[in-house]
Amino acid sequence: MKIYLAGPDVFLPNAHARGAELKALCIAHGAVGLFPLDNELTDHVAGSISHAHAIRAANMELIGRSDAILANMTPFRGPSMDVGTAYEMGAGAALGKVVVGYTLDGGKSYPEKVKKWAGDDALERGKDGMLREDKGAGMFVEEFCDDDVGLVDNLMMSCGIEKLCFSEEDAIKAIVEVLRGRKADNVAGTGGESVKRGGSGA
Secondary structure, three states: OEEEEEOHHHHOOOHHHHHHHHHHHHHHOOOEEEOHHHOOOOOOOOOOHHHHHHHHHHHHHHHHHOOEEEEEOOOOOOOOOOHHHHHHHHHHHHOOOEEEEEOOOOOOOHHHHHHHHHOHHHOEEOOOOOEEHHHHOOOEOOOOEEOOEEOOOOHHHHOOOOEEEOOHHHHHHHHHHHHHHHHHHHHHOOOOOOOOOOOOOO
């Protein structure tokens, strides 16, 4: 079982140690973690455009080799998750990979995070009742929720995952459970699929 470890963790000062930590958690649960910084790209000038293209190609190759995507959906430089991670989640989903997300902010809803980022005074209800920027005159903010539990990010990300967890380890456990379930279904010849859950937490 191979899990691609997606997230802005690669930008941390201790990124290699963070990758080792995540890979150790994978091993503890019977999986192998693939971290973007596992790629050794020495044929390009660091910081060049060709280097950027090489990083993307290498990451896509790792995604292609993986069975699942573990996505760090914690807000990054704003109210939403890292856009590179979002791209990798979409790529993984298109390739039929299991995608599970986790957030380390406690699962705050998207409107909560937008309010904190923009400031309470910047958001108001428009004449149509929608929560909008620019004191009710701008673009509306997504407010999808059930029983006061809202999606944590844009619906395409929140609804495109098998499960949302609140720790890395719980997310890895969820991935392993889904992959083992699919393997059992295939062995039994049922071809069953796991039930997808929206990203409001579970």
